[in-house]
Amino acid sequence: MKAFRFDRNALRFGQISLISVLVLGYVLNLPYAIYVGALMLLSALFVPAFAPQLLLYRLFVRNNWTQTAIHDEDPAPHRFAQQMGFGVLVIGTVASIVGSLTVAWGAALVVIALALLNVTTGFCAGCFVYAQIAKLRSA
Amino acid sequence: MNERIIVIVALISLVVFFRWYIGWRSQRATQQDVKLTHFPLGQAGVIALYTDHCVQCERLQKPALARLQQRRNDIVVVWRSIQEEAQLVQQLGIMTVPTTLVRNANGQITNVNMGYVDEDVLMQQLSAVSAPTKPVRNGNRQMSNEDALMQQLSIVSAPPHCL
Numbered sequence: 001m002k003a004f005r006f007d008r009n010a011l012r013f014g015q016i017s018l019i020s021v022l023v024l025g026y027v028l029n030l031p032y033a034i035y036v037g038a039l040m041l042l043s044a045l046f047v048p049a050f051a052p053q054l055l056l057y058r059l060f061v062r063n064n065w066t067q068t069a070i071h072d073e074d075p076a077p078h079r080f081a082q083q084m085g086f087g088v089l090v091i092g093t094v095a096s097i098v099g100s101l102t103v104a105w106g107a108a109l110v111v112i113a114l115a116l117l118n119v120t121t122g123f124c125a126g127c128f129v130y131a132q133i134a135k136l137r138s139a
Numbered sequence: 140m141n142e143r144i145i146v147i148v149a150l151i152s153l154v155v156f157f158r159w160y161i162g163w164r165s166q167r168a169t170q171q172d173v174k175l176t177h178f179p180l181g182q183a184g185v186i187a188l189y190t191d192h193c194v195q196c197e198r199l200q201k202p203a204l205a206r207l208q209q210r211r212n213d214i215v216v217v218w219r220s221i222q223e224e225a226q227l228v229q230q231l232g233i234m235t236v237p238t239t240l241v242r243n244a245n246g247q248i249t250n251v252n253m254g255y256v257d258e259d260v261l262m263q264q265l266s267a268v269s270a271p272t273k274p275v276r277n278g279n280r281q282m283s284n285e286d287a288l289m290q291q292l293s294i295v296s297a298p299p300h301c302l
Contacts, residue, residue, distance in 0.1 A: 023147055026143055026146075026147065027140060027143045027144055027147060028140070029140070029143070071257070073198075073199060073202065073203075074198040074199065074202065076194060076198045077194045077195045077198050077199055080194050109146070109150060112147075112150060113150055113153070113154060116150075116151065116154045117154050117157065117158070120154065120158055121158050121161065121254060122254055122255050123157075123158075123161075123235070123254055124194075124195045124235070124254065124255070126193075126194065127190075127193050127194070127195050127196070127235050127236050127237070127254075128234065128235040130190045130191075130192055130193050130236065131190055131193075131221060131233070131234065131235045131236045132234075133190075134190045134220075134221050134222050134236075135221065135225070135228060135229075137222065138221070138222045138225035138228075
């Protein structure tokens with residue numbers, strides 16, 4: 001296991017940005033918001049230095065509105081959550097392109113709900129599913 | 140547009156309710172008359188519940204508990220799979236992993252944390268049930284061989300996939 005110096009506030013800000021974009025897109029019925037959300041997660045995964053939400057955090061939020069919350073921890077679980085979110089938003093994007101807006105917004109709402117849960121409680125949806133499966137097996 | 144706002148408000152309410160529900164279940168679990176006998180009475184400690192393939196258990200909770208033991212080498216940490224502890228899981232209504240149960244010296248559960256918690260939270264919970272027997276050590280300080288041995292001995296078991 002490799003631990004990195006990791007700013008939890010940057011992660012929180014990224015999640016809040018994603019939630020805001022998707023909620024605004026949903027309320028104003030702008031399917032482009034789903035593409036933007038997918039791009040935000042894609043950039044955070046592969047080029048974090050250029051991810052718009054992280055740039056915004058570094059340039060304006062950090063040290064002005066909030067302090068850094070640096071922890072030595074493994075970013076793997078957070079990356080896994082971002083990959084899951086990206087996967088669901090890709091499904092939403094494809095559904096939106098082929099004209100199935102109900103599926104597209106359904107995918108966006110799932111991401112909003114899970115990101116909200118994660119940002120407020122650190123809840124891990126995958127862990128919850130694993131725990132339920134293990135409980136069913138042992139029952 | 141109005142119905143979309145209602146959907147978002149309902150979604151946020153659902154998330155708030157779920158958060159409250161987990162807190163309520165955790166609180167209720169501490170009121171159950173359950174005694175944990177995973178390590179000798181007279182010693183406070185933490186029982187961490189995990190499942191295989193749980194990324195948070197291995198990558199976040201396990202290092203957090205290791206850091207906790209560096210700061211409090213008088214406490215015991217036990218890792219148990221939730222399949223091994225099916226009865227306890229059912230009795231306490233545990234919903235997710237990692238879950239950490241804080242036990243006092245009498246074997247009673249004082250805190251149930253469903254989901255990842257860092258060592259600072261666990262330190263606070265443990266200091267309420269048992270004062271450190273040694274002063275809190277600086278995490279950066281080099282451990283003596285004796286300290287390292289004490290720490291190894293106090294880890295009763297660890298998840299197989301974490302070793």
